Amino acid sequence: MVLHNMTWIKYPSQELLEIEDIIWSQNVISRFMHVYFALFVPTSLLAGTFNLATLVRRRGVLTTLDLYLLDSVVTSLGVTLFSFTAITRPDYMVSSHLSCGVLSFFFNVCYFNAQYLQIAMLFAFLFQDYLPCVRRLKLPGGARGCLSLVLACALGASAGGAMLLGTAGSLLESAPCQVDPLSAWPEYEIVKFSLGFGAALAIEAACFLLLVGKLARGNGPAQKDGLSAYPLVLASTLSMFACRLFYNIMLLNRARLKLQRDNGSPRDELVMNIAELVLFAESCAGNLAVLFLHQPCKEALAQGLRNLSRRCRREEEAPSSMAL
Template structure:
């Protein structure tokens, strides 16, 4: 009877993960389509203007990292409710790459917050794209290396097993370090910059965030990613605390899997928000839809030729 109940509980937990997987798969599909269209729109905009505003350029870079995160999240879609089976080294490399991409996106948001607060940036180094790229890349790699060091090697690196992005078996110290380094520090910087921007603009009677096209988009994106990152970080810390005392139940493991989907859904929703809230992207989308609609309504020269040939053949048959 106890075995039967355990099997039923495991089935219910797997059903929960499967349902979350279906929802995320749909959301990820829309996110990938939005990301591809944003890439197309970026190329068209660059060809037309040959240069982009600094804030707009940061927005495109952020979208690129979110698209990369979506692609990295496909391993969860392909294997859940089971887990990716790979070596410990491969799993650590996957987690390291996801942390770098996630941190790069969050640090780009910090740069965007500094730009909307100090327009133009008070520090001339922050106006140089190469300096900003090096700053974001080096900081992300260093933080990811610190997290990898806290996580540490676990046994034989070539041994195959289930791969989790952030397993609760890594301990409470890893969960706390991730909460501080990946969530608290980037968002404390963003909130501090935004508060400073509000005070600065209030003293000068200027418009804050609404003065540019990217301002409201930045606020919506950073707000939603904050919710997703907070949900995942708290769920991971809670799971690590429980795992330090006893083994996780099937429902608790399922909740952690759902929290991963919530984390990655931040990338999909961010791309959709940029597509529909950023006016140039939205107008580009409407333009493509109008061209497709016109193509469907108005037959091209080749179609007219085919219709004329069909009409001539029918007239010949009638006369015959």
């Protein structure tokens, strides 16, 4: 591994060389921040909390799909909470390299866990249903064993990313911080792209080819959870791909700039910040997919709305009866 001296790197907005472009980019990111924290954060927190409460209430009868979705909902809520680190934009919060490294590590645990969990769900509800020879490849402990493996892989990938931050010699120094530290070595972005998107994309592409082949042959899901899992897994996978594609393209662009010893332009900084918000919005899309496509959550929502409607009618009828 080549050691890099990253002391030269700065955010373009801190160089104050292109004042007009900096002001314009800061105005744009401020608008994006207002939209994200006004719409996406409350929606994600409400939907995620409702899904979590519904699944926990069913803990005595949790199916395999429920266990996977419980992990997904907790991870999505974690990502939403981590997004509060961006609330200071267009400024960046300042912390020590040690604190920033810890923040980056735990965020990446959620990041990799969500991606690997998606692959595990495709494996559980597509591969085992489609390929008879794969059904024999079962981990000890069933779904819980698979979720433990997913978490172990996420922890390993996050630890690998933490080793590439390049701040071991200056842990107590203060610097601007975000979930992907700017001062990290370019290998950090490359490894994160490879482990968190590139390899997963190849596996998911193979899964979708199998799914298309299965649907073309008119074969329905043989598993008990299959009928409800197919649209849910499909929707969450497509939303994850859409949100992560833009983000990972910008990660590679940041790595390219670092290798060229170029701080980039205010526009590069703006687009990277927007890509980060799009990544955070993935958790909102995932929670909404579970809420509207998972039958127990959908039924709980419908029941809650009916109860709310009855209560409102009673409150309206009460003043009328008192007036009589």
